[in-house]
Amino acid sequence: MEFMVSIEIRTPADLDPERLAALQAAETVRARELVEQGTLRRIWRIPGRRANISLYEAPDATALHAALSSLPLFPFMDIGVQALAVHPVEQQPAEVAAAS
Amino acid sequence: MEFMVSIEIRTPADLDPERLAALQAAETVRARELVEQGTLRRIWRIPGRRANISLYEAPDATALHAALSSLPLFPFMDIGVQALAVHPVEQQPAEVAAAS
Amino acid sequence: MEFMVSIEIRTPADLDPERLAALQAAETVRARELVEQGTLRRIWRIPGRRANISLYEAPDATALHAALSSLPLFPFMDIGVQALAVHPVEQQPAEVAAAS
Amino acid sequence: MEFMVSIEIRTPADLDPERLAALQAAETVRARELVEQGTLRRIWRIPGRRANISLYEAPDATALHAALSSLPLFPFMDIGVQALAVHPVEQQPAEVAAAS
Amino acid sequence: MEFMVSIEIRTPADLDPERLAALQAAETVRARELVEQGTLRRIWRIPGRRANISLYEAPDATALHAALSSLPLFPFMDIGVQALAVHPVEQQPAEVAAAS
Amino acid sequence: MEFMVSIEIRTPADLDPERLAALQAAETVRARELVEQGTLRRIWRIPGRRANISLYEAPDATALHAALSSLPLFPFMDIGVQALAVHPVEQQPAEVAAAS
Amino acid sequence: MEFMVSIEIRTPADLDPERLAALQAAETVRARELVEQGTLRRIWRIPGRRANISLYEAPDATALHAALSSLPLFPFMDIGVQALAVHPVEQQPAEVAAAS
Amino acid sequence: MEFMVSIEIRTPADLDPERLAALQAAETVRARELVEQGTLRRIWRIPGRRANISLYEAPDATALHAALSSLPLFPFMDIGVQALAVHPVEQQPAEVAAAS
Amino acid sequence: MEFMVSIEIRTPADLDPERLAALQAAETVRARELVEQGTLRRIWRIPGRRANISLYEAPDATALHAALSSLPLFPFMDIGVQALAVHPVEQQPAEVAAAS
Amino acid sequence: MEFMVSIEIRTPADLDPERLAALQAAETVRARELVEQGTLRRIWRIPGRRANISLYEAPDATALHAALSSLPLFPFMDIGVQALAVHPVEQQPAEVAAAS
Structure with missing residues (x-):
């Protein structure tokens, strides 16, 4: 099942710059792991913001x-999740017939 | 997987009263079928509104x-869906240990 | 009477980690007591957030x-409460007749 | 238990004026019955709007x-309900001691 | 003239606990004085929040x-005020005739 | 007592043009009467909208x-009312001393 | 040209009380100068808030x-500005004829 | 003085297609006249909407x-207007010195 | 360049069912053409709504x-568009070095 | 491609005044460079706010x-971006014919 995920990053203004740099480096490493696992399928940056939209694949909301x-x-993220259903335009013809 | 579903019903003011009554009767029949299937697990009325909050169980957002x-x-409903994750308070002790 | 309760947890970024851990452990203990009393009937996590939706049973809003x-x-929670009415789909047939 | 109720009245522009007048007369009669029963305890008009705020007393949200x-x-009303808890300033001294 | 007043209390997380307790005790004393003067006519707690809805009687918005x-x-309150008009259901019959 | 009043006018698209013109002419006449009575003290148009902001003087919200x-x-207006208090900058020096 | 200006004042909770008092005194002095210049034509307090609505006269938005x-x-203000157009009710008859 | 103007066009679904086409043709003619007069300086389409953002030059909000x-x-437009001040980056050096 | 597009479909309640069916069939044909052109890259249904989120590829907002x-x-759609920037997690290592 | 960009500047209240002044000077220098490059085409101040609306020209959202x-x-900015399409009123006649 796919989920569209909106993330705003709000690190506090007084966060130690070295700790922030370390967190950002670790964030990129972990994001790439999620890409390799097939969990994080796409990620786009919202221009002008410390924010992104991501497409996740997960068995359910708990995963x-x-x-x-x-x-x-994660402790600095404000996250919104939209559960996604399959759209008929992407369904195979047999599925469309079954669903209609 | 569980979903919390918020539904507002907005039938047009000029809908034929007989058709509306027939739709409402059919709605109750269908809702009870979903209850019996285990899809619609709970339903509450929002006081003062033609609206409800419902707890659904479904394999994914497509179902x-x-x-x-x-x-x-359905054609007269304004629906919001919130995907739900399991909360640690409801997890078995073994699950909590695994998730922490 | 049932209430749907939405809770966001906003502990300050500079909260002492040990105090936070102690608060979270005490929170789980108290939540389980409320479950055992029949006050907290269900609790779900909002995926991606430090937030939950809970179903409470209480005699009234004061309780x-x-x-x-x-x-x-509680001092770190932002809470919204929705009072819930019984929905006809969950009523017994005799109640439905009386209410219609 | 008390509830604060906000009501906006939105009768359609093309409602038959005689039917509207009859509805408004019946509305006043029914509102006064609710006052006499002790269900509708106070009602105020929002200036400039076809809207009111009302204080209701009812055993629960279903009632x-x-x-x-x-x-x-009712079919033309947009209603919001706020469940109310007792405030310590209105409690008897003994209640305050018990609740603190 | 009556006003419906909504108050959220937002004391800062780092407020000295003794000062907070002293402020709360003084708040209750002052609220009871306003009740005795007939200025604060009713006060209800919003369940789950450090917030209340209050009914005030005052000659005008300045008072x-x-x-x-x-x-x-007051320095920690976020306050909203709704001016209230008399509703016909609460008017005396003679007033209703004069206003219609 | 003064009130700031925001008015949006929403006449239906299918209102008879002659009736609309008659209503608008009557509106101007009535507005000028309110100006002469001292009830409507100022009125400004919101540029680009069929909307205005007005300053009213009235004994209370009922008036x-x-x-x-x-x-x-009025039946086509969406109205918001803000009760206004006297600001110290407009008070006489003696009033400021008394209020501080 | 006139502008309706809404101002919320949000001084930080930890602002030095003496500095705050000095700022407020200087604010009143400057506001009265703007009144004398004809720039600040009216100012009203929003009851219950550290906020005001003001009517300004200025050649343009830059002024x-x-x-x-x-x-x-100003550094502690959250300000909203609404540009105002002349309303026909306040126009001279000759202007109304020219504008219609 | 410049204004940023946001326009949504909401023609009713049942508007006669010929009348709509005539209105749109007249709209383009009038918009080009405003361009030639120097009143409408820029206009952009909001992608995916019947909406635009426009930059107007006018002596004041009434014009x-x-x-x-x-x-x-215009009768089918929902319009928002933002009065614009000169930004220092666009000011001449002498103006910046005078304004600082 | 990619765009995230949110679409709500609001066909009027009184639209002729045959015309609606024809429009929906034509919609699917056109959507599949956009898929084949590489313009419409992904499309998901919002569960419970006549709404979708789509990922488009287009040279610019005009296209x-x-x-x-x-x-x-399209005449019945309410559309929101979010322009998307490339996120570093999806960039090639050389690009990341150049952008940092 | 053009973008309309809305920027609110929120420097923290306790930012060192010298560092703030240095940042603002550097901001002006960089803004003028973007003007010279043709990237920042117009910039307007929102009156009463530390905010601006700007018109940017860039190949895409990544640039x-x-x-x-x-x-x-930038670390202190809250930025919103609106991608802009060409409006027919600004198109050359040949383009209009091609697009209709």
């Missing part, structure tokens, strides 16, 4: 939460 | 959409 | 407030 | 919904 | 502001 | 509602 | 910004 | 309203 | 508008 | 993000 909360910057 | 769109009043 | 404010993390 | 949906203009 | 800003917790 | 609902276009 | 940013509390 | 309400589709 | 307005149901 | 994040005050 999605586990993936999101494994991100090193 | 949830199929259940919701099978309701006779 | 509900007492239950919520007994939670150790 | 409140029954009272609200008994109003002749 | 209302003086009453609200006399509360010891 | 304000009577003035607003006397406007011929 | 308005210069006036607002000359206020000593 | 701006006259320009906007001269558009043939 | 995106042309694609969206070529959809047969 | 726009690079330009915005090159601004020295």
Whole structure:
């Protein structure tokens, strides 16, 4: 099942710059692991913001939460999740007939 | 997987009263079928409104959409869906240990 | 009477980690007591957030407030409460006849 | 238990004026019955709007919904309900001691 | 003239606990004085929140502001005020005739 | 007592043009009467909208509602009212001393 | 040209009380200068809030910004500006004819 | 003085297609006249919407309203206006010195 | 360049069912053409709603508008567009070095 | 491609005044460079706010993000971006014919 995930990153202004740099490096490593596992399928940056939209694949919302909360910057993220259903345009013809 | 579903019903003011009564009767029949299937687990009325909050169980968002769109009043519904994750308070002790 | 309760947890970024861990452990203990008393009937996590939706049973809003404010993390919670009415789909047939 | 109820009345622009007048007369009759029963304790008009704020007393949200949906203009109302808890300033001293 | 007043209390997380306790005790004393003067006619707690809805009686908005800003917790309050008009259901029959 | 009043006018698209013109002419006449009575003290147009902001003087919210609902276009208005308190900058020096 | 200006004042909770008192005194002095210049034509307090609505007269938005940013509390203000057009009810008859 | 103007066009679904086409043709003619007069300086389409953002130059909000309400589709427009001040980056060096 | 596009479909309640069916069939045909052109890269259904989220690839916002307005149901769509930037997690290592 | 960019600047209240002044000077220098490159085409101040609306020209959203994040005050900015399509009123006649 796919989920569209919107993430704003709000690190506090007084966060130690070295700790922030370390967190960001760890964040990129963990994000790439999620890409390799097939959990994080796409990620786009919102221009002008410390924010992104991501497409996740997870068995259910509990597994999605586990993936999101494994991100090193998770404590500083404001996250919105939209569960996605398959759209008929992407369904195979046989599926469309069955669903209609 | 569970979903919390918020539904507002907005039938047009000029809907034929007999057709509305027939739709409402069919709606109750279909809702009870979803209860018996284990898809619709709880339903509460929002006091003062033609609205409800419902707890659905479905394999994924595609199956949830199929259940919701099978309701006779679906064309007149404004629906919001919140995917739900398991909360640690409801997990078995072994699960909590595994997730922490 | 049932209430749907939405809770966001906003502990300050500079909260002492040991105090936070102690608060979270006490929170779980108190939540399980409320479950055993029949006050907290269900609880779900909002994926991606430090937030939950809970179903409470309480005689009235005053008793509900007492239950919520007994939670150790209450000072850090942003809480919304929705009073719930019985929905006809869950009523017994005799009740439906009486209410219609 | 008390509830604060916000009501906006939105009768359609093309409603027959005689039917509207009859509905409004019946609304006043029913509102006064609710006052006499002790269900509708106070009602105020929002200046400039076809709207009011009302204070209801009802055993629970199901009984409140029954009272609200008994109003002749109910099909044209947009209603919001806020469940109210007792405030310590209005409690008897003994209650305050017990609750603190 | 009556006003419906919504108050959220937002004391900072690092407020000295003794000062907070002193402010809350002084708040209750002042609130009871306003009750005795007939200025604060009713007060309800919003369940789950450090918030209340109150019914004030004051000659005008300037006098209302003086009453609200006399509360010891006023610097920590986020306040909304709704001016209230008399509703015909509460008017005497003679008034209704004159107003219609 | 003064009130700031925001008015949006929403006449239906299918309103008979002659009736609309008659309503608008009557609206101007009634507005000028309110100006002459000292009830409507200022009125500004919101550029680009069929909307205005107005400054009313009325003894209380009940009298304000009577003035607003006397406007011929009242059934088509969406109105917001803000009760206004005197600001110290406009008070006489003696008043400031008394209020501080 | 006139502008309706809404101002919320949000001084930080930990601002030095003496500095705050000095800022407020300087604010009143500057506001009265703007009144004398004809720039600040009216000012009302929002009851219950550290907020006001003001009516400014300025040649354009650049001059308005210069006036607002000359206020000593400007760094702590959250300001909204609404440009105002002349309303036909306040126009001279000749202007109304020309504009229609 | 410049204004940023946001326009949504909401023609009713049952508007006669010929009348709509005539209105749109007249709209383009009038918009080009405003361009030639120097009143409408730029106009952009919001992708995916029947909406635009426009940059207007007008002596004041009253003249701006006259320009906007001269558009043939004005009765079907939902318009928002933002008054604009000169930004220091666009000021001449001498102006910056004078304004600082 | 990629765009995330949110679409709500709001066909009027009184639309002729045959015309609606024809529009929906044409919509699917056109959507599949956009898929084949590489313009519409992904499309998901929002569960419970007549709504979707889509990922488009277009040279710029003008080309995106042309694609969206070529959809047969476009007159009944409420569309929001979010321009997307490349996220470093999806960049090639050389690009990341160049951008940092 | 053009983008309309809305920027609010929120420097923390306790930012060192010298560092703030240095950042603002560097901001002006960088903004003028973007003007000279043709990236920042117009910039307007929102009166009463530390905010601006800007018109950017960039090949795509990735390049726009690079330009915005090159601004020295970027860490303190809350930025919204609206992708802009060409409006027919600004198209050449040949383009209009091709697009219709």
